[in-house]
Amino acid sequence: MVARLFFILSLCVATYGCATTNTVRNANQDAGISRVFNNDYDTVKAAAAEAIERLNVNIRSTEETSTSYQVIFSKSISAFSWGEVGRVLVFRNSGEGTKVTVSAEKRSQLQITGTNEQKFASEIFAGIDEELKALGT
Amino acid sequence: MRCILVFILSIGLLSCERLEREPISSDVTFYVGKVAAATRVDATKQESRGKRVALSALSLNSLVMVVGSTATEKDFGDDKVWKYELQLASGRPAVIFSYNVLSIGDCVRIRQSNISDDAALFLAAENLCAAINPIEQQN
Numbered sequence: 001m002v003a004r005l006f007f008i009l010s011l012c013v014a015t016y017g018c019a020t021t022n023t024v025r026n027a028n029q030d031a032g033i034s035r036v037f038n039n040d041y042d043t044v045k046a047a048a049a050e051a052i053e054r055l056n057v058n059i060r061s062t063e064e065t066s067t068s069y070q071v072i073f074s075k076s077i078s079a080f081s082w083g084e085v086g087r088v089l090v091f092r093n094s095g096e097g098t099k100v101t102v103s104a105e106k107r108s109q110l111q112i113t114g115t116n117e118q119k120f121a122s123e124i125f126a127g128i129d130e131e132l133k134a135l136g137t
Numbered sequence: 138m139r140c141i142l143v144f145i146l147s148i149g150l151l152s153c154e155r156l157e158r159e160p161i162s163s164d165v166t167f168y169v170g171k172v173a174a175a176t177r178v179d180a181t182k183q184e185s186r187g188k189r190v191a192l193s194a195l196s197l198n199s200l201v202m203v204v205g206s207t208a209t210e211k212d213f214g215d216d217k218v219w220k221y222e223l224q225l226a227s228g229r230p231a232v233i234f235s236y237n238v239l240s241i242g243d244c245v246r247i248r249q250s251n252i253s254d255d256a257a258l259f260l261a262a263e264n265l266c267a268a269i270n271p272i273e274q275q276n
Binding site: 042043045046047049050051052053054055056057058059060061062064069071075115119120123126127130131134135 | 155156157158159160161165180216217218235236237238246248257258259260
């Protein structure tokens, strides 16, 4: 009985759905946590690229369009996490300053451990701040 | 009992994978250069964390300096990184790998750490590169 319950529970967990890099790549552009930096687009874009690179994540793709610069990243599996995937968007012409949006998903939707979106956002925003400060802007 | 101990130890070791950010070097030098060529290359072919190899060789009379910016892990995916060939204001060429997106002819500032192999590329005002064009014409 217990074994059957465990099996059913495992099936439910396995079939609940996993986030992939495509999940965050195709997410709404407004999804995630945003912050506006008081610098031009090109400077913030470069700072964001460097900030992400300094994190212990894998950069999976970078792309620039007429409206934004996008970085897709993933974080490796660990004992308490199946890993996470995330996206950073730097918006061109986002009004005063330059808006950066960070969104992230845990690969396992049921997982309560691992790095959450708030943590990714705060680390990336802090990294951008450091880059801008180091640049003397 | 032994299995439980091994399991706990394994978890303890693997759980060290927290989100961490490398600090920026406080001792840096800025250089100015112009993007002469840009190509997309496979990041996995770059040396893992062996980025930023040789801008420190700026003081040397080397033909090509290689500075990577490809912080990668072993399980790195199929990412592409930009390989920029730069013409520095000093007249020397440099090669830098970066995730920043730049265009040929862009004027850039290069931030190079004096105590590590860390380097970063930032778009700069065009007037900073005004002196570079005559050097290119000489070549």
